Amino acid sequence: MVRMSADERRESVIRAATVEFARGGYYGTSTEAIARRVGVSQPYLFRLFPGKKAIFLAAAARCLENTRKVFEAAVEGLEGEEALHAMAEAYTRLIAEDPDNLQMQMQTYVAVGAAEAAGDHEFGEMVRAGWLEIWDTARLALGADDEETATFMGHGMLINSLAAMGFRSDHRVWQGLFISARVKREAGA
Amino acid sequence: MVRMSADERRESVIRAATVEFARGGYYGTSTEAIARRVGVSQPYLFRLFPGKKAIFLAAAARCLENTRKVFEAAVEGLEGEEALHAMAEAYTRLIAEDPDNLQMQMQTYVAVGAAEAAGDHEFGEMVRAGWLEIWDTARLALGADDEETATFMGHGMLINSLAAMGFRSDHRVWQGLFISARVKREAGA
DNA sequence: CAGCTAAGTTAGTGGCCAATTACTAACTAC
DNA sequence: GTAGTTAGTAATTGGCCACTAACTTAGCTG
Numbered sequence: 180m181v182r183m184s185a186d187e188r189r190e191s192v193i194r195a196a197t198v199e200f201a202r203g204g205y206y207g208t209s210t211e212a213i214a215r216r217v218g219v220s221q222p223y224l225f226r227l228f229p230g231k232k233a234i235f236l237a238a239a240a241r242c243l244e245n246t247r248k249v250f251e252a253a254v255e256g257l258e259g260e261e262a263l264h265a266m267a268e269a270y271t272r273l274i275a276e277d278p279d280n281l282q283m284q285m286q287t288y289v290a291v292g293a294a295e296a297a298g299d300h301e302f303g304e305m306v307r308a309g310w311l312e313i314w315d316t317a318r319l320a321l322g323a324d325d326e327e328t329a330t331f332m333g334h335g336m337l338i339n340s341l342a343a344m345g346f347r348s349d350h351r352v353w354q355g356l357f358i359s360a361r362v363k364r365e366a367g368a
Numbered sequence: 369m370v371r372m373s374a375d376e377r378r379e380s381v382i383r384a385a386t387v388e389f390a391r392g393g394y395y396g397t398s399t400e401a402i403a404r405r406v407g408v409s410q411p412y413l414f415r416l417f418p419g420k421k422a423i424f425l426a427a428a429a430r431c432l433e434n435t436r437k438v439f440e441a442a443v444e445g446l447e448g449e450e451a452l453h454a455m456a457e458a459y460t461r462l463i464a465e466d467p468d469n470l471q472m473q474m475q476t477y478v479a480v481g482a483a484e485a486a487g488d489h490e491f492g493e494m495v496r497a498g499w500l501e502i503w504d505t506a507r508l509a510l511g512a513d514d515e516e517t518a519t520f521m522g523h524g525m526l527i528n529s530l531a532a533m534g535f536r537s538d539h540r541v542w543q544g545l546f547i548s549a550r551v552k553r554e555a556g557a
Numbered sequence: 558c559a560g561c562t563a564a565g566t567t568a569g570t571g572g573c574c575a576a577t578t579a580c581t582a583a584c585t586a587c
Numbered sequence: 588g589t590a591g592t593t594a595g596t597a598a599t600t601g602g603c604c605a606c607t608a609a610c611t612t613a614g615c616t617g
Contacts, residue, residue: 182564182613202485204478206395209604220566225606285478288532289393292471295534296391303534310533314541329544333522340525343477344499345484345492352503355514371583371594398574409596414576 181218189227189237191217196238201282205235205290236302239287242280243309247316249273254320262320263331270335274342285343370407378416378426380406385427390471394424394479425491428476431469432498436505438462443509451509452520459524463531474532 183191195216199208210231214221228234253269254262274281287306294302318328334356346352372380384405388397399420403410417423442458443451463470476495483491507517523545535541 180565180613185564188564201481203482204393204395206393207482210606211604219564221604222567222606222608223565226564231605282478282481285474288529289471289474289478291533292390292474293392293396307533307535311541325540325544327544329523329526329541330519333524333526334518335522336525336529337518337522340477340528344480344496346496351514352500352518355516355518374594377594399576400574408594410574411576411578411597412595415595420575 185227188217188219192224192227192234193237193241196234197242197283198279200235200238200286201279204286205231205293210234235290236305238283239290239302240305240309242283242287243306243313245277245280246273246284247309247313250313250316250320254316258320259322262322266317266320266331267334270338274338278342281339281342285339374416377406377408381413381416381423382426382430385423386431386472387468389424389427389475390468393475394420394482399423424479425494427472428479428491429494429498431472431476432495432502434466434469435462435473436498436502439502439505439509443505447509448511451511455506455509455520456523459527463527467531470528470531474528 192213196208196213199212199216202208203212210224211221213234214224217224224234228237249269250266253265257265291303291306294300314328314332317323317331318325321327321331323331338356341350341352381402385397385402388401388405391397392401399413400410402423403413406413413423417426438458439455442454446454480492480495483489503517503521506512506520507514510516510520512520527545530539530541
C-alpha cells in the first residue's frame with residue numbers, strides 16, 4: 180500500500196476516471212472500476228469526492244482544460260497558417276498519445292444532454308464555457324472569421340467522431356483531413 | 369388499451385427508444401422508461417426484442433438510416449453547390465424538427481467505444497457501415513474530393529456536438545455555420 | 558514513544574433494473 | 588361459439604451499484 184496525500188490521490192482518481200468514463204460514459208462506469216484502476220478501495224473515493232457526479236465533473240473539466248492547453252502551447256508565438264498547422268499537429272499527437280482524452284470529450288458532450296434533461300444546468304454551463312475557450316483560442320490564433328473557425332473546429336469534431344466510431348487510421352475517411360499524413364505515420368502503418 | 373400488431377409495436381418501441389436513449393445513452397436509460405413512453409408494460413419489450421441491446425441497436429440503425437434518407441431526398445436531381453446547399457438546409461431542418469435524432473447519433477458513436485472494449489465488433493461494423501453510406505451519399509452528390517467531403521461532414525459533426533452541448537441557436541458559435549451556407553451559395557457563380 | 562491526524566479498509570444497505578415466469582384478454586377462422 | 592393464436596400484464600428475482608458506518612494503519616511531531 181502506497182500512501183499519498185489526498186490531493187495527489189485526487190489527481191490519480193481524475194486520470195483513472197478519465198480512462199474509465201471515456202469507455203463507458205457516466206452510467207456505464209462503476210466507481211468500483213475507477214477505484215480498481217487507482218488502486219484504492221471503492222468507498223475511499225467518497226472521501227476524496229462528494230459523489231460519482233463530482234468525479235465525472237472533475238474529469239470532464241480536466242479534459243477540456245487539457246485540450247485547451249495543448250492548443251495554447253502549440254500556437255505560442257505563431258499565427259495564421261502556421262498556427263493552424265501547429266494546432267493540427269498538436270491535436271494529431273493528442274490522438275496518438277491520449278486517445279482517452281478524445282473519447283472523454285465525446286462522453287462529456289453527450290452527458291450534457293442528460294444533465295440538462297435532469298434539470299442540472301451547471302454542468303452544461305461549465306462544458307460550454309470550457310469549449311468556448313478552446314474555440315476562442317483557435318479563432319484568435321488563426322486570425323480567422325466565424326466561418327473559418329467553424330471549419331477548423333468541424334475538422335476537430337470529425338476527428339473525434341471518427342475515432343469514437345473506431346475507424347482504423349488507414350481508412351479512407353481519414354484521407355481528407357488536414358492531418359491524414361501524420362495520423363498514418365504515427366499509427367506506425 | 370390499444371392493441372397493435374407486433375410489427376407496429378416494434379416501430380413504436382424504436383421511436384420511443386430513440387427519444388430515451390438520446391437523452392440517457394445506453395446505460396442511462398431503463399427499459400422501464402422506454403416501456404412507459406410506448407405505453408406498454410416493461411416485460412413486453414422482451415417479447416418484441418430479445419433484449420435491451422437489440423432495442424438500442426435497432427434505434428441506432430434507424431437513426432443512421434433516417435439521416436441518410438434525409439440527405440438522399442435533399443440532393444435528388446441536384447449536384448455540386450446546389451446539392452451542398454440542399455443538404456445543409458435539410459440537416460438544419462433536421463436539427464429543429466428532430467433534435468433527438470441528432471443526440472441519438474452522438475450516443476451511437478460513443479456506444480461503439482464501449483461495445484468494442486467489450487469485445488463486440490458487430491455493433492461497430494454496423495455503425496461504421498451506416499456512417500460510410502452517409503459519407504458516400506454526400507461525396508457523390510457534391511462531386512467532391514476527400515478533403516471537401518471531410519469539411520462538409522466536419523460541419524455536420526460540429527452541428528451535432530454544438531447541439532449536444534446545448535448551445536442555444538442564437539449563440540455566436542453557430543454563426544459560421546449559417547454564414548457558411550449563404551456565402552457558398554453566393555460564391556457558387 | 559505517545560498521541561494526534563490523515564490515509565486508508567472491511568462490511569454492509571437500500572434501491573434500481575434487466576430479464577423470466579406464469580398468467581389473462583382480445584382478435585380470427587371455422 | 589369455440590379453438591387457436593397473438594397481444595398484453597402482474598409479480599418476482601437475482602445481480603449490480605452508489606453510498607454509509609465503523610474500524611484500522613501509517614506517518615509525523617513534541
